[in-house]
Amino acid sequence: MPEQQSRRRTGARPLAFPAALATLAFYALRCRPRLLTWGATRDETARSYPGDELVPDPDGMSTMATTLPAPPERVWPWLVQMGYDRGGWYSWDLLDHYGRPSADRIAPEWQTLEEGQRLTAVRDGRSWFTVALLDPNRTLVLRSDLNLPQGRSFDPRTDPEPRARLDGIWGFHLRPAPFGETRLVVRTRGRGHPRWLTRPFDLVLGEPAHFIMQIRQFHNLRTRLDAET
Template sequence: MSTKQSRRRPVVRLLAPGAVCAAAGPYALWIRPRLLTWGATGDEIGRAFPGDELFPVADGSSVMATTLPAPPGKVWPWLVQMGYDRAGWYNRLDRYGIPSADRVVPEWQHLTAGQRLTATPDGRSWFTVALLEPQRTLVLRSDLDLASGRSFVPGRDPLPRAYMTGIWGFHLRPAPRGGTRLVVRTRGRGRPRWLTRPFGVLLGEPAHAVMQIRQFHNLRGRVGGEDRPESPDADR
C-alpha cells in the first residue's frame, strides 16, 4: 500500500460520518415533519382522533390527509373492503405487486369490531378492527412480533422481546362541494426502543408516507371514477 493511500483512509473515515450528519439535519428539520403531516391542515394535525386512546403514550405518530371527490357514503365501501385477501390496500407496494380491486364488492362489505384483516400472503400477520363507526371512522390495529414476523394478541399471548404495535386510522368528514376529507392517523410504539425507534424514523416513516400517498391517489381515482372504466395503471 502506498503512503498516499494510507493517508487517504483516515480522511474517508472522517468524511463518511460527516456526510451522514449533514444529510440527517435537513431530513429531521425539513423533510420528516412534512412526511408525517402530508396534506393535513393545522387543525387536523393538532386534534385528537378516535383510537388515540389506545396508545396514550406513543413513540411516533403521523397525520396525513386528502380530499376525495365523493361524499363519505361513497368512500366508506372502498375502505370497508380492504385486506390482503379482500380488495387489497389500493397500493401495490402493500400487496407485493398485486393490483387492488377496482370496484366495490358486495361480499366484502361486512366488517365488525374485532375482525382480522390479513396483511400478508401467508396469513401470519394481520390487522384487527379496533374501532368502527360506519361512514366516519375505521381504526385498524397491528401487533407484530419482529423476530417471527407473526402477529400476536395483546393480553393473551406473551409479550415478544422485540415488537411493534400501533394503529392505522381512517377518519371521514364531509367536505365542500360533496367531497370527503379523509384523514389517516397512525400512532404506536415498539420495543426495544433502541432498535425500533431508529428503524421507524429512517425506514418505517418514509415507507408509510410513500404508500399512504399512493393509496390516496388510487382512492381518488376510484371514488371519482365509478362510472367510467378503470385505467389499467391506476393502481401503482
C-alpha cells in the same frame, strides 16, 4: 505519487463525517416533518382522533390527509373492503399484495365489517389487522400487534406478551368537505419494545415506507372514485 494519493484519501475522511451529519440534520429538520404530516393542516395534525387512546404513549405518530372527490358515504365502501384476501390495500400492489391488483369495484361480499374482525395483512395469514373501532362513514381504526422475533401478529388478550413487539394503529377518519367531497385524515400511532431496537428501524425504514404506501393509497382511492362518476 502514492503519498499524494494517501493525503487525498486521509483528507477526505474528515469531510465525510460532517457531510453525514448535515444530511441527517436536513432530513430530521426539513424532510421528516413533511413526511409525517403530508397533506394535513395544522388543525388536523394537532387534534386527537378516535383510537388515539389505544396507543397512549407512542414512540412515533403521523397524520396525513387528502381530499377525495366524493362524499363520505361513497368513500366508506372502499375502506370497508380492505384486506389482503378482500379488496387489497389500494397501494403499491407489488409490495403489499404480491402483485395482485387491488379491487377496482365495490364488491358486496366484502361490505360486512365489524369490530374485532381480523383483516389478513399478508398471503400466509401470519399477520393481520384487527378492526378496533368502527363508525360507518366516519371512522375506521385498524390495530396491529406484531411479535417481532416471529414476524407474526399476536392477540394481546390471549397470547403471552412477546419480549420484542410493535403495537400500532392505522386510523381512517372521514369528514364532509365543501362541494360534496371528503376530507380523509389518516392517523398512525406506534409503540415498540424494546425501544432501542424498534425506534431506529422505524425512523430509517418504517416512516419512509408508510409515506410511500400511504400517498399511493390516496392516489388510487381518488382514481377509483373519479372512475365512478
